[in-house]
Amino acid sequence: MEALAALGLAANVIQFVQFACELVSLSSNIRGKADGDSFNCADLRLIGQELEKHHEDLAIEWKTSASLQELADRAREAALDLKQAIIDLKKPRTYNGNKSSRWRCFRHALKIIWSKDKIDALQSRLESLRGQLQYHLITETWHIQSKVQGVLQASLQDQAMFESTVSEKLDKITSTLNLISERFSTMDRSESSSELEDATKKWKLPIEKSFKTFRILQSLTFPTMTVRHSAIMEAHGQTFEWIFKSAGLPAEDHRSGVRFSSWLEQGSGLYWIKGKPGSGKSTLMKFLEDHATTGELLTQWAQPLRLVRASFYFWSAGTHMQKSLEGLLQSLLYEILSNCPELIESICSRRWESKSLHSDPWDLPELQDAFDTMQSLTHSATKFYFHVDGLDEYNGDHYMIVDIIEKLARLPSFKICVSSRPWNVFQHTIGQSNNGSLQLHAFTVHDITTFARDTMIVNRILPIKALQGPEYDQLIGEIVQRAQGVFLWVRLVVSSLRNGIVNGDPISLLRKRLEGLPDDLEKFFDLLMRSVDPVYGERMARTFLTAMASPEPLRIVHYSFLDEEDPYLGWTMPFLKMEEESLAERIAETRWRLNGRYKGLLEPATDSDSPRVTVDFLHRTLRDFLGTAPMKLFLESRAPPNFNPIKAAIGAWLGEAKTTNKKPYPRHFAAVIQFAYLEGLKRKDFSLEYHLLDHVELVCESSYPRPPHMAIFPHGMLTAAVHHRHNGYVKYRVSLASLSVPELNWILVHYLLYAQGESWKRSFDAMIRHGDPFGCNCVIQPWRKSFDTEMVGFLLQNGAEPNAERLHHALGCTPGDGCQLPTDMVSFIKAAIPCEIQCPRSGCGRSEEYQDSTTPRHQQGLQHVDQPLYNVTLLGSRGKRRHDGFESEGERPFKFERR
Secondary structure, three states, X not given: OHHHHHHHHHHHHHHHHHHHHHHHHHHHHHXXXXXXXXXXXXXXXXXXXXXHHHHHHHXXXXXXXXXXXXXXXXXXXXXXXXXXXXXXXXXXXXXXXXXXXXXXXXXXXXXXXXXXXXXXXXXXXXHHHHHHHHHHHHHHHXXXXXXXXXXXXXHOOOOHHHHHHHHHHHHHHHHHHHHHHXXXXXXXXXXXXXXXXXXXXXXXXXXXXXXXXXXXXXXXXXXXXOHHHHHOOOOOOOOOHHHHOHHHOOOOOHHHHOOHXXXXXXXXXXXXXXXXXXXXXXXXXXXXXXXXXXXXXXXXXXXXXXXXXXXXXXXXXXXXXXXXXXXXXXXXXXXXXXXOHHHHHHHOHHHHHOOOOOOOOOOHHHHHHHHHHXXXXXXXXXXXXXXXXXXXXXXXXXXXXXXXXXXXXXXXXXXXXXXXOOOHHHHOOHHHOOOOEEEHHHOOHHHHHHHHHHHHHHOOOOOXXXXXXXXXXXXXHHHHHHHOOOXXXXXXXXXXXXXXXXXXXXXXXXXXXXXXXXXXXXXXXXXXXXXXXXXXXXXXXXXXXXXXXXXXXXXXXXXXXHOOOOOOHHHHOOOOOOOHHHHHHHHHHHHHHHXXXXXXXXXXXXXXOOOOOEEEEOOHHHHHHHOOHHHHHHHHHHOOOOOOHHHHHHHHHHHHHHHOOOOOOHXXXXXXXXXXXXXXXXXXXXXXXXXXXXXHHHHHHOOOOOOHHHOOOOOHHHHHHHHOOOHHHHHHHHOOOXXXXXXXXXXXXXXXXXXXXXOOOOOHHHHHHOOOOXXXXXXXXXXXXXXXXXXXXXXXXXXXXXXXXXHHHHHOOOHHHOOOOOOOHHHHHHHHOOHHXXXXXXXXXXXXXXXXXXXXXXXXXXXXXXXXXXXXXXXXXXXXXXXXXXEEOOOOXXXXXXX
């Protein structure tokens, strides 16, 4: 990605320097003439549009080399100087005694505004930039090429043909960049840039295809795609190795009948691994996926064809994508297309042909269409192996997902290994298959014996010299017998026996301690919960309740805030990035406390010091147990009065956002906004989400206040709500009676005239994640005499004024500026809206729906800044009308613009 960023930034700098050189050269020539009429007049609007584009492109924070970034910074400074001249031209100015319009020719205006010395100085700066670009591009080209190759090879490994194609394209790019460097060293300012344009066209198409491929693949990824695989424990020692060596085991060893290896090498269809809760199914699935022998056997199966492998691990405690059909299909499709990029154009034809959908989120119908298309294609050169863990953790209709998997497995080019608990739905479907199955807990006696012995030694529960003693063998044998194939029970037992060794207990007392432990996992969990030190009882209760309430596993940094005296601290603390050393200490302390206080029932997924490491319950069975009515009552009875676990979880997310980021951007809060939104859907009460949105807006506005000329436009979150028709939040904000009449009219105009594109129904977090936070795909539609009468009536009731002059003002134009409103609009509005709600703000009061709403702005401990967060770009009927005074034609991606 850094290599691609360097290439993009170099292109931006090149384009700007070329444009600026020509512009300044023209102005210099003009100054030497008495009359500039012989020159072609450049329309100021086009110059302003082009210069604004260059300034924005150079202002992007590229992650690239310091030297190239420095050149971009210097080019941006030159762009600002030119831009300031354009801004000055907007002011009324007299030229040769005549009143000049704002759109006078640039050559005359520049002569008036700038002196010859200033033009010469800027020209010198541009010449210097051009010279350094030549040197920089020559030295950086090789680095760019090698980095791009590295990125593509990592994503498309083992694809020799594709790598060869990419390498050929990169060679062409390198050659072109060298040509550009040479051209800059010899280019005369008066020369045409046609040679550069011709050279650029030669590699434009392959570059566009490469980027299109990359964007589509990137759209298939999601943040938690590999989290579950990483969180699963590694297989202990040599356990599970027998599954590849079963054919060589003695006949009396019942594991000798397992034929998984032969199925991998020669079989077809489905293979089902089933087992009790805690028997190690997920650990075995991870072991099989990562083991080299699996790849070797599958390669023999696929020969002489290409092998493509893909995997997915369902997780009931995870995010929506980790437990849904969308997550399964999207993850598998990503693996397939990463290995077979040549299929993207045919499987994702709609996205491929579209100019704007490459990075849009996928929905279930589109994913299903992609798989249907893939199945219809001829795969004469490829065989596919899918590895799917935890079908029982799928959050949906299990018959439906089994049907999808079975259809794929019936295809001759596909083979699928799945795992689940032995539920009836699976017994009656995939259990009827003759391809093979494995009831795991019936084959793990040797593995559990090894695990128990090694774990007790590692934890220093028994000295090595006791290994040969009969009492030791008897203790291990009893543990194995009572475990009944459940590794989780062994882990809990070994953890409990540690307390005995602290007191120097002999094996005889350890055996008595073992006899006092229940065989049933739920009773074991209950025993552990009630044995927690009463001093930690309240914090354990609120911690476990919050973990249960969260729709996905919280991170270790979240638990550090939950452990504070005030569990809602994240709501009131300021935005202040924590030093890395302090944050690392905080994480280490939290890890220690979780393990020591709560008997290991909550554990981090890895030993990493990263604050983003997830923490989850020891096992799914524990989460299920804590969700039972008796345990809920047990925890609630020990929690503080009126404790709100949802508010505490949101506070923990806020705490992370405020302490791990340098500056507040909306994207930093996307996850917590999604959390609040999902809870609102579940509870049919969005008050907490609205409270959070207000809080996030204030946090961001405290760092990025808007300029005075933006005062007509509502605040950032309200702008987003208006554009995406989140009417509930719009009503909530309007009913706070804090908006001015111009702001209300701006909202009214959008409900009257603006229509939304395909993505307008996104939630707040989706807007932020996918780069359209303020709904900038909305466009002015023709006056159709149809609108949301309920919302228009609500706005009128709360003070909006359907006056033509005011509505024009809300559009940011005047009646004579080409955006004349229909003459019948005002009268039609009044006719369509019942007269009893057409009343001014002063006569209506606050709407009853939000009569009792509090005003979160006064409860956050933050100074209110009456400014929206970002500059907003709207699409107008004649193009995009920017609020900085310029217009531009065509589509340009929305970007946050810091003020």
